[in-house]
Amino acid sequence: MSRDPSVVPTFERIQVGQSLPELRKTVTVEQIRAYAEASGDRNPIHLDDVFARSVGLPGVIAHGMLTMAFAAQLVTDWLGDRRRMAEFHGRFSGMVLPGDELRCTGTVVAKVADARRLTVELRVENQKGEKVFNKGVAEVDFATEKEN
Amino acid sequence: MTDPRFVGRRYESAPFEVTEASIREFMQAIGDLAQDGELVAPPTYAMVYGSGPIWQLWSDQEVALDVAHLVHAEQSFRFHRPVQPGDRITAEGRITAINERAGMEFVTFELAASDPAGRPVSGATALFIIRKP
Numbered sequence: 162m163s164r165d166p167s168v169v170p171t172f173e174r175i176q177v178g179q180s181l182p183e184l185r186k187t188v189t190v191e192q193i194r195a196y197a198e199a200s201g202d203r204n205p206i207h208l209d210d211v212f213a214r215s216v217g218l219p220g221v222i223a224h225g226m227l228t229m230a231f232a233a234q235l236v237t238d239w240l241g242d243r244r245r246m247a248e249f250h251g252r253f254s255g256m257v258l259p260g261d262e263l264r265c266t267g268t269v270v271a272k273v274a275d276a277r278r279l280t281v282e283l284r285v286e287n288q289k290g291e292k293v294f295n296k297g298v299a300e301v302d303f304a305t306e307k308e309n
Numbered sequence: 310m311t312d313p314r315f316v317g318r319r320y321e322s323a324p325f326e327v328t329e330a331s332i333r334e335f336m337q338a339i340g341d342l343a344q345d346g347e348l349v350a351p352p353t354y355a356m357v358y359g360s361g362p363i364w365q366l367w368s369d370q371e372v373a374l375d376v377a378h379l380v381h382a383e384q385s386f387r388f389h390r391p392v393q394p395g396d397r398i399t400a401e402g403r404i405t406a407i408n409e410r411a412g413m414e415f416v417t418f419e420l421a422a423s424d425p426a427g428r429p430v431s432g433a434t435a436l437f438i439i440r441k442p
Contacts, residue, residue, distance in 0.1 A: 186340060195337065198338070199334045199335045199338035199339075200335070200356055200360060201357065201360040201364065202363075206377065212377075224381070226381065227339060229384060234341040234351065241343075243391065248387050249353075249386045250383075252382065253380070253383065
């Protein structure tokens with residue numbers, strides 16, 4: 162899948178306060194299983210409903226790292242480039258269950274022209290408006306032409 | 310309560326061979342199929358090549374973390390360079406803190422990933438909370 166180059170932002174045109182195009186994801190049991198396989202994190206709280214209930218959860222829950230992957234995709238889709246993310250941080254502030262409809266949003270909060278760096282704040286909310294990924298921060302580096 | 314004397318314990322994985330198939334499987338799983346030019350791994354693929362030390366920690370019988378009640382609470386990454394097929398990455402993990410606050414247990418784990426020449430690829434810090442049963 163390749164991107165339309167005309168929608169890829171250049172550093173000069175990015176402004177503090179600007180919002181990133183939002184990203185929506187609906188989490189499924191199949192996706193949680195696929196993430197467990199791909200990541201190697203096969204903790205049964207993500208795979209086995211009976212086990213998950215036995216340890217006090219409502220059922221299987223998604224990996225926090227799956228939600229964080231969505232937040233990263235929000236940024237890399239906007240940039241049209243996976244090479245520019247220099248730092249990435251966030252808190253998992255709520256459980257994500259199969260069927261949840263997530264909305265990932267972000268805002269540019271700082272731009273340092275000399276260093277060609279951006280700071281983007283990120284959050285992910287579920288269909289009830291509850292934050293499931295909070296205090297997300299991505300530091301984006303436009304300075305180095307990263308090796309290909 | 311996990312014994313605080315395990316702070317400082319280290320785990321090192323065998324080198325992880327990054328393949329196109331592994332990156333594509335991860336992209337499929339997270340639903341991020343974008344690609345322009347050469348294939349570059351999504352940022353959080355760092356948890357794939359870093360999974361070795363995490364599993365060593367979770368299965369360490371001496372430390373005996375209560376993994377069934379473990380919640381991933383916070384995560385940070387520092388990316389030093391893009392990751393592509395053909396990369397060979399060694400990840401070292403270290404327990405850097407074990408605390409108890411407000412009746413909950415907090416375990417901090419740091420990962421440092423490097424290439425065969427010892428150059429850094431990425432760093433990561435995970436904060437886990439052990440819920441009370």
